[in-house]
Amino acid sequence: MTPHPAVRLDRVSKRYSGAAAGAYAVHELSLDIAAGEFFSLLGPSGCGKTTLLRMTGGFADPTEGSVLLDGEDVTGLPPDKRNVNTVFQSYALFDHLSLADNVAFGLKRKGVPRAEIRTRVAEMLDLVQLGDLAGRKPPTLSGGQRQRVALARALVNRPQVLLLDEPLGALDLKLRRRMQVELKQIQREVGITFLFVTHDQDEALTMSDRVAVMNGGRIEQCGTPEDVYERPASSFVASFMGTSNLVPGTYRDGTVVLDGGPALPVGQRAGLARDSRVNLSIRPEKIWLSEFEPGMATVPGTVRETVYSGPTTTYLIELAPGVSVAVLEQNTDRSRMEDRWSGGERVEVGWRPEHCLVLD
Ligand SMILES: Nc1ncnc2c1ncn2[C@@H]1O[C@H](COP(=O)(O)OP(=O)(O)OP(=O)(O)O)[C@@H](O)[C@H]1O
Ligand SMILES: [Mg+2]
Structure with missing residues (x-):
């Protein structure tokens, strides 16, 4: 030493x-x-x-x-x-x-x-x-x-x-x-x-x-x-370190209200003033499209794109006009081709509020 x-x-x-x-x-x-x-x-x-x-x-x-x-x-x-x-x-x-x-x-x-x-x-x-x-x-x-x-x-x-x-x-x-x-x-x-x-x-x-x-x-x-x-x-770090969803919005009472869209529950954030402008960051692999667990927040969206890349599939889900998030799903042996979501379908997206980062 x-x-x-x-x-x-x-x-x-x-x-x-x-x-x-x-x-x-x-x-x-x-x-x-x-x-x-x-x-x-x-x-x-x-x-x-x-x-x-x-x-x-x-x-x-x-x-x-x-x-x-x-x-x-x-x-x-x-x-x-x-x-x-x-x-x-x-x-x-x-x-x-x-x-x-x-x-x-x-x-x-x-x-x-x-x-x-x-x-x-x-x-x-x-x-x-x-x-x-x-x-x-x-x-x-x-x-x-x-x-x-x-x-x-x-x-x-x-x-x-x-x-x-x-x-x-x-x-x-x-x-x-x-x-x-x-x-x-x-x-x-x-x-x-x-x-x-x-x-x-x-x-x-x-x-x-x-x-x-x-x-x-x-x-x-x-x-x-x-x-x-x-x-x-x-x-900057969130977007540079691999794919991250960065959605702009306004922080209010434990939610981030998207511009022209729904309010996404993110949990109470101490030290963040009501109506602060923020970027909500959440990794695509931390968002789910099915089999939600207790404690997860969900909002509806529309599948806009499906990108198959071998072990994983990425979905682009529109939450509000002009606001989309990427969702990454593992293609395990349980998820068969015919179970995948396709364009235009209405879905629920879910995540754990503690997986959301609320950034400057
Ligand atoms: N010999 C030099 N004279 C003048 N400016 C320089 C010189 N070398 C680098 N710079 C400038 O300094 C900055 C940092 O350059 P640097 O080479 O350290 O970047 P880098 O992070 O290694 O980029 P890259 O990933 O492209 O290699 C750049 O704006 C570059 O244009
Ligand atoms: Mg260099």
Whole structure:
């Protein structure tokens, strides 16, 4: 156990030269990442993820604020003076070198003894399951294999922190899903702190111990995957973290009265004034269309669309003119094709008031 966070960003800001006055890529952002943590930065394009990673790795200097690694202030130090390695989206492997030599490269430069290099490279290639291909060259590999070489090359240096900037971005969906599981396993085995950048919310939820959701150079919410998915702190986080129904309305006496529509029971919300304008957020999988249980609130609606996607079916239900919610149902063996709802049908939708979030 170390008493210091592996990474501490203390009120860091970044304004690129030439940027308009007041235009910050990252703005007064503070963050602690514990040693051994798998931490993800998640957010839309341009929100400052890469900039934050570059400041942590020493590839960019903050305009203000400081970067600490294991308690040591490294602000202003170049990348090679930090115990950090980076895996960029473009793997930048040496095509003319074998996999083993690619992985050995950093150790050779550091003057690590030959015998030790051989052992560590072999161990690392085994870890990423490329031991059999040690003599091959990068151009003969698949995307996923190249990705694993890049990872082995970074891990072999035993950095304290590994920075990964959308390392799976170039892979097809199936390979990406497999690599997510493998990467997480490898991280657990080696126990290195991972700072992982992605704009894919599923990826962040699957892999991370904690996730920071970024928006416009700031962190909107930081917490466990469950925190940010189940209890989003803002409308931005709710809509960015997967599909969410966000319906505008007015809060009044334990209901949200939709514009031009029914009043939806959401439970009493302490601290929310009568007639506040709010967004009601509820996940599609938390809304039911049948077999309601005691305590659920229900309102009538009309099925407008049915989208079948294998294990699940999504229904778009209109509650009032122009106000619809998505409802996700599992296609279990009990729900047969002929039982599904079709367009135009009148239905009841039901939910538990406590599953509703009432947001700004
Ligand atoms: N070298 C640079 N010079 C000037 N502006 C930059 C530079 N690099 C990034 N920016 C700007 O800073 C902001 C944040 O960029 P950054 O690359 O950190 O975003 P990102 O979250 O990584 O986005 P993406 O998901 O598209 O990779 C953007 O508005 C971008 O245009
Ligand atoms: Mg980026």
